[in-house]
Amino acid sequence: MRTLHHWTLDPLCRQVRLALGEKKLDFKLADETPWNPRPEFLAVDPGGLGPVLTxxxxxxxxxxxxxxxxxxxxxxxxxxxPADLEARAESRxxxxxFDRKFATECGAVILQEKIVKRAAGLGSPDMEALRGARERVRWHMDYMAWLLEQRDWLSGPKMSLADLCVAAHLSVTDFLGEAPWDDFEGVKDWYVKLKSRPCFRPLLTDRVPGLTAPPHYADLDF
Amino acid sequence: MRTLHHWTLDPLCRQVRLALGEKKLDFKLADETPWNPRPEFLAVDPGGLGPVLTxxxxxxxxxxxxxxxxxxxxxxxxxxxPADLEARAESRxxxxxFDRKFATECGAVILQEKIVKRAAGLGSPDMEALRGARERVRWHMDYMAWLLEQRDWLSGPKMSLADLCVAAHLSVTDFLGEAPWDDFEGVKDWYVKLKSRPCFRPLLTDRVPGLTAPPHYADLDF
Incomplete structure (x- = not known):
């Protein structure tokens, strides 16, 4: 049996959950806390970054x-x-x-300020950092909107891993109430299509203690 | 003809130069400055992260x-x-x-404080940040030393892309005089083997205006 060692709100862990789901591969989940990793987890993944598939x-x-x-x-x-090599490159x-730029400028900042700081007892959120991250979210969504004016899916005419991976990042942003969907209709339509796929369902029922996702988070028709 | 749009001290650009070199693929270089990208470059790579292969x-x-x-x-x-799928996973x-953890904790901090801040007119280096990054370099090299006690190369018995990519990161650290080789003999021996490969030679002749690499940087037998 496959086990994915993950943290619910890590977008990179969510990427793997979505890929496993699309491929209809069974797995169970084991929770890890990146800011306070278990020694047994570090013995397998000394960098402590996760996710780990066993x-x-x-x-x-x-x-x-x-x-x-x-x-x-x-x-x-x-x-x-995609099968085409240049389309694969576009997907990657x-x-x-999103893994490097969106995460660094937006996703990881919002997670750190709103979640990790409280969970790890690191003080109160830096409102200035949060404001900057919120502005950058809009910049990235604007770029997505521009891409989606020209293509059905982010990397081309067919859904690819790029859509799943980017949606994984935005699903965390959305969980934390920081995705301004209504200002980006094209991006919202794209996200609704992804959210309706069976692989996405488990993410929509995720619960994080002490945190309530906005009502539209799990709504397939928001 | 291939052109690699790169910045000399970006480790991710160096990874591509090494891979092209190992595969004996001809290419020329075009310089870009990530902190002040040309509009023509951003038209191709709107994220401005680079490198770009045309x-x-x-x-x-x-x-x-x-x-x-x-x-x-x-x-x-x-x-x-490697051909074996699990060995490929270890390489990746x-x-x-190194792309995520070493870069964030060490490489990007050292580059930012020692190079980018001056080049972009962002003030003087944060010595506290530099000190932290230096400590973390030792932690990463310690992990490498541990791996290299068990294996000839980082990911297994044969050289792989992992060796080239990690060496690309450390080559920048070394260029900036921040690689404590003498405290990590096993890592130094591994680096000497890589440095002696033909793909590495062009990196050793890199020059950056206003910056002098330590004398051992280009020495194959340091």
């Missing part, structure tokens, strides 16, 4: 980048990257954009 | 993650990932470790 006696696969490529290599059907470009 | 009329390939996987798919000989785990 399968009985097999070697664990560690980190979102490794797991996503591994799943694609081991379980190629359905393929989550968008994943890197 | 080839005459073909679609540009954007971002280190996309380029490295693309090169492996289009020019599989010599292969830079280490790349993600």
């Amino acid at each position: 399968r009985d006696e097999a070697t664990p696969v560690i980190g979102s980048r490794a797991i996503l490529e591994y799943l694609e290599e081991v379980h190629p059907d359905p393929a989550l990257y 470009r968008l994943i890197e954009w | 080839r005459d009329e073909a679609t540009p390939v954007i971002g280190s993650r996309a380029i490295l996987e693309y090169l492996e798919e289009v020019h599989p000989d010599p292969a830079l990932y 785990r280490l790349i993600e470790w």
